[in-house]
Amino acid sequence: MMGRRTTWRHLGGGMGEGGKYVEQGEFNRDQNYITTRITVDGRDGYPVEPGRYRLAVSRACPWANRLIIVRRLLGLEEAISMAVAGPTHDARSWTFDLDPDGRDPVLGIERLQQAYFARYPDYPRGITVPAIVDVPTGQVATNDYSRMSLDLSTQWTAHHRPGAPQLYPEHLRNEIDEVNALVFRDVNNGVYQCGFAGSQEAYEKAYQRLFDRLDWLGERLAGQRYLVGDTITEADVRLFTTLVRFDPVYHGHFKCNRQKLSEMPVLWAYARDLFTTPGFGDTIDFDHIKRHYYEVHRDINPTGVVPVGPDLSNWLTPHDRESLGGRPFGDGTPPPSPPPDERVDPAHTPLR
Secondary structure: OOOOOOOOOOOOOOOOHHHOOOOOOOOOOOOOOOOOOOEOOOOOOOEOOOOOEEEEEEOOOHHHHHHHHHHHHHOOOOOOEEEEEOOOEOOOOEEOOOOHHHOOOOOOOOEOHHHHHHHOOOOOOOOOOOEEEEOOOOEEEEOOHHHHHHHHHHOOHHHOOOOOOOOOOHHHHHHHHHHHHHHHHHHHOHHHHHHOOOOHHHHHHHHHHHHHHHHHHHHHHOOOOOOOOOOOOHHHHHHHHHHOOHHHHHOOOOOOOOOOHHHOHHHHHHHHHHHOOOOOHHHOOHHHHHHHHHHHOOOOOOOOOOOOOOOOHHHHOOOOHHHHOOOOOOOOOOOOOOOHHHOOOHHHOOOO
């Protein structure tokens, strides 16, 4: 379930030893997670059961943002409640400082760390989001973010909303998995390998891989509206959460500066198409995103000063991607508006 002890690594929570992110040479992400799954048959001790689990996220984190989007597209808000941590954290944990008295109202805890320690008192790794917590025991059930979103599509089908899209259709799974692997290696994780590189050589190698892959994605998307097939899939969700953070954070803060996203015509139009699709842009809190990266990564940005820009109004300019065809939700329908208590502060998004 958990591998050997290693130095904590950053992934929406854990940071390097001593609160540092940048180490000598290449950044290597610790990919050892709590791999128990929530399944229909409950094989790992966690059966699918509406109302039993709480999804802990931060809107700042791209990995958690995936789960927020998938949960919303599938209409699982009533089946799985959501705890939203604030945009910043210290070396110990994400905190629920957005809630009254700084305590999650369902779990009754101030720090996500408490749910990890409830299951593993000696938990040796970063306290990461997203995580799903078993409410009756107060213990984290899983933080295996890659598997979690797929399981929402495949194990929770009985609780999907009417009209929920097929985000991981069986006949496209091999292609989705192949695209996801490339996007993770070179883009999702690639921006971190640029930003946390501890040498010029490591940075330049990551930079080249990142922009080579972005060029490849631009060519792929020039003639098709979505990454795999003619509808939105898990692959689009995973790419979107990196693209939406590119200009506000990765271009400057992580030195991914060959071009801004807004200077890459195909990817920029693709990202705007998704942003204005219900379930995508309405989950994005640009204020939380910028505060997290610029305030938390003090070995990269020692002053903690958060930039005012960029201008967000260009996210709402026409994208003209409809001309490529495609059906965003396939035979399904768009999700309804978010529940009132899950809406992003209007001041933090151009979608007002």
